[in-house]
Amino acid sequence: MVSSDGHSNGDAVGSSTVGDISAPQQLFIGGEYAPSSDGGTFPVYNPMTGAKLYDCASATEDDYERAIQSAAVAQKTWSRVGPSAKRMIFLRAAEILEKYMETEAPALMSAEVSGTRFWTKVNTISGVDNLRETASLATQIKGEILPTDKPGTTVLLERQPLGVVLAISPWNAPASLTVRAIATPLICGNTVIVKPSEFSPKNQHLVVRAMIEAGVPKECLHFLPVSAERTPALTEFAVKHPLIRHVNFTGSDRVGRIIAGHAATCLKRCVLELGGKAPVIVLDDANLEDAVEAVAFGSFANAGQICMSTERVLLHESIAESFKKAFLARIESVKAGNHEEDPDVSISGLFTPASTKRVQKLLNDAVSAGAKLLCGDVAASGPRLTIMAPHVLDDVTPSMEIFQRESFGPLVCLTTFKTDEEAIELANNSDYSLSAAVFSKDVMRALEIARQVRAGSCHVNNPSVYLPAGTPNGGIGGSSGYGRFGGMAGVLEFTEIKIISMGPSGVKYPI
Template structure:
């Protein structure tokens, strides 16, 4: 029985709000919440206070084997389910998901990942939208009829589900990125084994609860939270398992490279959305106020802990000073603090104190190397040192670590250019290739520049932090990974093209010698 049963009605909506945060979180295998096979657990802590929120079951390799076998069995029937039945499940799940905004979502995300109410709403409503958009794809998974040179032959190319997909979803947008990892694979007829982050199992479970309550059959999605200590061995086990036929991962480029290496040993396809260091190019004719607003939003939403976050702002020299002055003035209005004590806070704590120390270490190293700190106090505050004010740097040289690694925090690097070629070269001077923006009133010029930037997505006169679930999301290699989530690109990623030919009865086949 689900540990949430006492507060969840038949349609999955929450009634009679009773907090379940302190209850243990279990594995979800074959439609049931169960402890791990060896009863191992790990504590999930509030990153702001360090207090233990609950104990979570830690899956072993034996649990992964069980889950994969259950998913493989469920695939045999789910893959033959009609599109209308799948569509109904996702549409119902969207309505259920929206109800969680007055249910468990605010408490779970606030406590697990220090999310402010703005970020919680983004997760809940974007996930509901993702479920609806995914539902709309149900009858668009189409093949084709191909003309045959051979007489008496008809050729079909059909799109078929792959089988069992292994998915790993991160903590930073826990509900939305969990839904993205499983939704299109499921709609295509695959089944999924999901490993959520050890930092946010309950938040991520909300996407699973919504689908289960909407009628997703048992075994179609199986969820195995795992302690940090066990994660490497169970992940390698799952990636290399012969019944896992696709892998998708959203997370750091460091881990993505490891997963890609494991998958390569068994020639297994992956979709990897990894790191980012989004550039924003601001030309001399740009609307400066609009560009400042977009940079502040793109860089500081959820404290910069998003792969699409703006990290580099490349300014035309003629407007550089005006932009800096307006940016600093705008950043001064951003309220930083403890969201547990003040609900009006915009920037709260980072996801661990160790990560906060890493971010500050990068900034301090740059300052020691000669970079100029325009704003920021080089301090981490809060009960466990996770809260960092926005930091803005200029004069960052290419030999500084912060120029190349993903900061994943509230940090903005400013630089200048004079020619279009310099702007393009500066924006492309990164191993990351996920997204970025260009600001100019000359739309055709901006369009031309956007085509020259090595990015999976480029937004003209808008923030780098922008995505819709129908868009093909992903980088163009390097530290941002490869493959695409979203819309028909996701259908391509999680289906195979299968050739089926029909020969007319009595057709004669002969070996012929061709000179």
Template sequence: MAPHADPVTSSSPTSSTSSYSISDTQLLYINGKYQPSSDGATFPVTNPMTGETIYHSASASLDDYYTAIESAHIAFQTWSKTSPSARRKIFLKAADIMESYIKSPAPELMSQEVSATMHWVRVNVFATAGLFRETASLATHIRGEIIPADREGTTLMVERTAVGVVFGISPWNAPINLTARAVAVPLICGNTVVLKPSEYTPKSQDLVVRALTEAGLPEGCLQFLPTGRERTPEVTEYAVKHAKVLRVNFTGGDRVGRIIAGWAAECLKQCVLELGGKAPVIVFEDADLDDAVEAVVFGGLAFSGQVCMSTERVFVHRSVIGEFKEKLLKRLEGLKTGNHLEEKGVSISGLFSPVSAERVMDLVKQAVDNGAKLLVGDLKISGPRKTIIAPHILEHVSSGMDIAHQETFGPVMILYEFETDEEAVVNANDSDFSLCASVFSKNTLRALDVARQVRAGACHVNGPTIYVESTLPNGGTGGSSGYGRFGGIAGVEEFTERKIISLANKPGMKFVF
């Protein structure tokens, strides 16, 4: 690097959590400044467990989105030319800053906004710090190639170049980690990002902005636009279709993902969509059943099942299903369900909204009413606002029941029996979702063969369906799980363009036409 002060790394911090209060109004972050919405609009953010308003957030208007996109477009002209080392330094520093949030304010924010237990807070904070460090390592791996040319006196190069402005939408369920994922690789590639967070968790998601800003990310590179529910459809369509937005990424439900994909298709715009899941686990007769049960319980019930990779369907070989059920029920006895705000040692707390809890329980009750058997569960919703659901395990679920095909996004799993490997694969693939899966067997080659046949973006052998590292090409294989890839070099490919540059170095070339 040149000996002069780099304008990227020398920029002063513009945000800090030193005087942070959860009750303060959450502001928009546009062109390096926290500010209210252009028309002063706000919306309340409530505690799902108590229903009380925690704070108010500014609600971005169309004018705010216009300003943010223009600002990001201008910042791109400079940011895209910064050195890899300058970008890397920012992300490494941001990782250290993010880790400091484990003391405050991350635990209070996530507990208040989404009823997160301390385990889930740690997952978010430390996984995000790891993601920042892995992303920093990509700075010098954005590589092109030189291709032999048939034309005499010509050199052909294919470079990976930044796209421009990226519009990202990140969800509430892993608010810190998935926000970082939405912005990190686009930024390290030299793009700028306009981010719309969930209306449920703007302050948790703002921690990503604060960490990157304090680490030295220049003004305009990252815009943060919380938006109230009423305005969300209008501003989202506007941003997706804006001529200066050249990539879109969205993590969330398949219903909204299809809408966003439709808008992007109208203007032939590329998207990365990680949507829902209904992850299957296949347990063969030679599996270590203790390990399989542990993985199924973690995969199905972590964060009350509110993870796109959550285990929802468990296929167990007929010869061991009795023993598997016995071990599963015993393992569930050690889990505590309750109000994490009032009780210690809670593993499963409330869902993110009463409406979500009602939807989950309706699916379970409909299945039971139509002949499914309830192995575990009381068919009740508890808690101050009826958001807490204990684990529910079902069997004898038929293909005609809604719960067999819809993503529950709650602490619910279905047990099935199978006899042959082929039957297990067919049943596991009987879903429009294709995000994650797992296979359990002591015969590694057998498990590998089956894993290759299961239609999923990731299939884990002898491990839970919830497993992700930031270097991996994470995403579904189409259908209701979406398309495109986050993470590692695959993410670089999504958020850069291949650009052909030809160099003609033979004077006096003649062209026949």
């Protein structure tokens, strides 16, 4: 028997460890929890304090092989499960995950990813809503009947599952993005191998637990954490494995390019949702109070560690000074600090000390190149110097690295423009293409600009960090990747068209 914490009751660590952060985390393969085939583990640390949290099993090539083979066999049965049964499983999973997010997730998210109470709530709402929204897709996976000139012949187009999907999910929104990585592939009849981030295995394991407890057949969903040292080789092995039919990955554009390169060698489809450098255009007629509120949220939620975070604010020159004054006043209420000591802080630590140093370097280089620091002191605090206050840079130009490179930290760059055309040009002066926003009281004017901004989503009078459940999210090339999660667009990604023709008997062919 398997306990809900992911350990067999016969193990030294059993069911009494539910909610015990220090308990080891095992692999989940073929419906069973087990150590890695060679006994390898890696430590998971609290990023803010550096304290060791627990040991996590580190999967091997043999473990991945076993999981992939098991998933391939299970997929033949899972693909035939009816839509109503799948829908009920997903709805139950949403209820179970919601309970986990209320009971276990706050402590796990705090420990593994420095998640504040607000960020746990965001993950709860997003993850649970996405499960419920995906459940509604069960009866929407439809085909077509095509007309044909051949008498007595019918041509059917069916949407069929691909097979085994490799899902590589990140640490920054561990529950929400793990749901996104596995939900649509599963509802489409695929089976899934989950490779979680080495920074947040237990947070991501909550989603797998919820799905299995809700009734997803155990062989259909496998959970294989991997140490940082083993990740490059294991990722290449899994991506190139002939039984892996599709790969989805959310993370940095650097790693996304590596995965895309592996997939290209075997002509394998991918969904890659990568980095962002979201621009927000504030026009001369914008409601400044609304724009300030949206930019503050979009820039500093989760300390800017969101792919859709607002990183560039483009201000019409006529309202630039008014916006800056109001924005700096609003930031005074954004409280940065140690969330473990003060649960009411808005911003807590970045995910590694190295991340803090990278953000500091971007800031210092921009100031050296002529940018003006309006807010923040480029300092860090906390036991491992991972806590940074909000930073605002003015007079940032496209030639500066900070204008072009994703910071993934609590900073935002301000740049002024004179015309709508210049604003669009500035917004599109980036290799990223994930998210954007436009603020204006003239909705039709904003709509016209939104259509010309090169981004997978462009929001009018909404933050750049905005994505309702079921929305097909993704970039449109470059460093933001390609493909879509969510809604019917996700169904198209995780299914294949199958042509079936049915002809009459007695036909004579001219040969």
